[in-house]
Amino acid sequence: MLPDKHGHFKIKDNFFGGKFVPETLMSALEELEINYRKVKDAHEFQAQLDYYLTSYAGRPTVLYLAQRLTQKLGGAKIYLKREDLCHTGAHKINNTLGQVLLAKYMGKPRVIAETGAGQHGVATATAAAMFGLQGEVYMGTEDIERQALNVFRMKLLGTKVHPVASGSKTLKDAINEAIRDWVTNVRTTHYVIGSVVGPHPYPMMVRDFQAIIGKETKEQILKLEGRLPDYLVACVGGGSNSMGLFYPFFEDKAVNFIGVEAAGKGIDSGLHAASLQAGSLGVLHGSLSYVLQNKDGQIIPTHSVSAGLDYPGVGPEHSYYKEIDRAEYVGITDDEALEAFQLLAQTEGIIPALESAHAIAYVKKLAPQLDKNKIIVINLSGRGDKDVETVSKILKEVK
């Protein structure tokens, strides 16, 4: 099973993942891995997590046949996995409930997190409030501006939000600052990483907590259609919602995985966040993966209209999927995502998160090329309420 005990996703002589962190954190990572492996097989922990996922977060989320969207695009049948219906409005809660419960088991009174769009910050703040732990969240000042509503939500939930004004003032720098906090307070603090990124065991652990998305999808589609889907489509920033959907289908080779990255103003413009398509191998935030960097190994600024995808790295398991050709990674521009944002609102009465709108936008191109008997599942990873203000500023008038 992947990764191996070093956290390496191995291919021939090379690997992705690993643990590239300051020594101060190494024993904390070991402790985390030991505890995680313990609870992973512990009936009591899993039963408790299951209870919170169903009774608190509202799982299972429905798999909804988007009839009008299917009709409008005139091709494959489109299902939406409605993670936007989870408590707090995105898939992020699946992971934070797991990690904060684990932090409690480990006896850590304090949890910290980074956030880009604010969804993971809100989900961490929520879990911290519910389990009675102290929460603190790091957020870039640029993101604080574009996601003001989520900042207020975190504060309401009793979490302190630390603005991060260094570097590009976005998600990447929020992670740097969260790691600095963790290095300083490692004995009392658990760092709740929000995606399948970071040093081992995070990519594996976050994937496992998010795999509930794919497991449910599999059961639901079998019940609804009596067969597996042909395509799974999800957006990829760090890559947690897509990995959560893909992973349980890994062995089902007939199911195609498509990860949609933020192409921003177009990949040729240089203003994008498409690490898997335009990046090269590098080490960022504790693991070896595809990274957007210059020839000297400096991480370069990224751009996306969606704060949650605006990140110069990607989870190592996605790099592995790309390398072994298990998944295909494509790009969607800001404009295409904005159009899809409106399309879904107007055909299905669902306002998607700008992140998820990237997946919708790709399916808008893909579905018409496929036969009507083909099935696509889109992970609708979050709802768009948080983005309404941003979008209203960009679109002078709604089409």
Add this chain to the structure above:
Amino acid sequence: MTNRIDLKFDQLRKEGQKALITFITAGDPSLERTHELVLRLEKSGADIIELGVPFSDPLADGPVIQAASERALKNGTTLTRVLDLVKTLRQTTQVPIALLSYYNPIYKYGLTRFVKDAVDVGVDGVIIPDLPPEEADELKHKAESKNLAIIFLLAPTSTPERIRLISQASTGFIYYVSLTGITGIRKNLETTLEESIRQIRLITNKPIAVGFGISTREHVQTITKIADAAIVGSAIVNLIEQHEKDPGLVEIIGDFVARLSSGKSQ
């Protein structure tokens, strides 16, 4: 050829002396100034020079060194240019030089090419704060054959197993991180420091250098009583920032380091 870091510690041990290691970020405020600064640091009593290679995401560093990295990157400092600087320095000085770089610039440069070029220009060792020995096999293997020291870090949170692993893996010296945290100026040293060093000493004979938070002559005095070397970084870098445009920058830094150096225990 014997590594200059090893030679330095051998010599100091024979003389019953301790070492002062000084850190500055290369290219801050400019590579020309860094050249002058290195020569002055040596003259002022620094036994080993740590040259920081700037990185866009220095996650083990506090605000002082973060800002220095940003300034150096703005000046166009790259790993290639830092290597060129060492090459030029070697025309006038044989002071031991270790590069401090995050892993990505080295990884991107290419491990084989890096080890070869670093040794060719006269670099003696490398400190990589985000590279634990578990991920360093390839680099260590390449460095060993060329006698380039790979200096690993130990922290207060390191378990006895890790102390053993790192003591064994580290060459040149062992870098003990004095506190649970990031780099920066601190008022007081950790009270548990002496006991921690004693624990490491039980396991290894390699030189132990203590860094993070060490910023005054008194700190240097305390540290060199219990370890082989004291490492000062942020306090010097902070002074460089304050006098960035001062024509007397090199003298100011020289005076400060001479003061630090006078604290070395005999």
